[in-house]
Amino acid sequence: MSLNGGFANRQAYLATHGCPPNRTVHAGLNHGTRISEVTATDGGRVIEATDGLITAAANVALAMTSADCLLAYAYDPDHQVIALVHAGRRGLAGRMMTALVEAFQRFGTRPEHLLVTIGPSICPQHYAVQPADAVPFAAWPAAGRRVGEYVQLDLRLVARRQLEEAGVGQANIAFDPRCTFEEAELFSYRRDHPTTSQLQVGYLMRRS
Numbered sequence: 001m002s003l004n005g006g007f008a009n010r011q012a013y014l015a016t017h018g019c020p021p022n023r024t025v026h027a028g029l030n031h032g033t034r035i036s037e038v039t040a041t042d043g044g045r046v047i048e049a050t051d052g053l054i055t056a057a058a059n060v061a062l063a064m065t066s067a068d069c070l071l072a073y074a075y076d077p078d079h080q081v082i083a084l085v086h087a088g089r090r091g092l093a094g095r096m097m098t099a100l101v102e103a104f105q106r107f108g109t110r111p112e113h114l115l116v117t118i119g120p121s122i123c124p125q126h127y128a129v130q131p132a133d134a135v136p137f138a139a140w141p142a143a144g145r146r147v148g149e150y151v152q153l154d155l156r157l158v159a160r161r162q163l164e165e166a167g168v169g170q171a172n173i174a175f176d177p178r179c180t181f182e183e184a185e186l187f188s189y190r191r192d193h194p195t196t197s198q199l200q201v202g203y204l205m206r207r208s
């Protein structure tokens with residue numbers, strides 16, 4: 001599903017899931033917090049250096065990859081706007097979920113009406129980081145648990161807190177409980193340590 005040499009493969013896969021190549025917009029991720037607005041004219045393009053795509057257009061699919069990171073699928077039913085964002089440790093340190101809500105607010109979205117579902121991601125038990133890497137998350141002490149010389153970091157909890165602090169209702173935030181490290185059918189960078197790029201792709205489209 002990688003953009004590096006596997007684009008045709010990705011397009012073929014998405015086409016079988018109802019996302020035609022000329023109506024699918026792809027994100028060229030760089031672990032930042034930029035969220036790009038796209039329209040139907042962006043179909044078939046790769047938007048470089050962006051970890052989020054948002055659109056008010058119907059029948060335009062948003063697509064991006066993840067390994068152990070979170071993909072957040074968001075929908076504003078009032079304004080018929082959708083977004084798909086990728087956030088791992090670096091994105092969440094930059095408050096990517098706050099950026100997600102702010103991106104919707106430019107369309108008039110009321111945060112309490114926003115619906116967010118987060119796909120499979122690595123669980124804290126399988127995500128031990130250096131203490132220095134946990135420092136940006138000090139605002140959410142429950143998200144870090146010291147185990148020996150490492151900190152087990154709960155990226156899901158950080159995402160939830162950022163969404164809630166931005167006004168998204170607790171009941172409107174859902175998580176796929178599956179851990180990418182534990183589930184054999186899911187790809188995990190931490191588990192597999194691949195020498196070539198291997199990724200899973202997520203996509204979101206609002207049909208008219």
Ligand SMILES: [Zn+2]
Nearest residue numbers: 123126179182
């Ligand atoms: Zn796990």
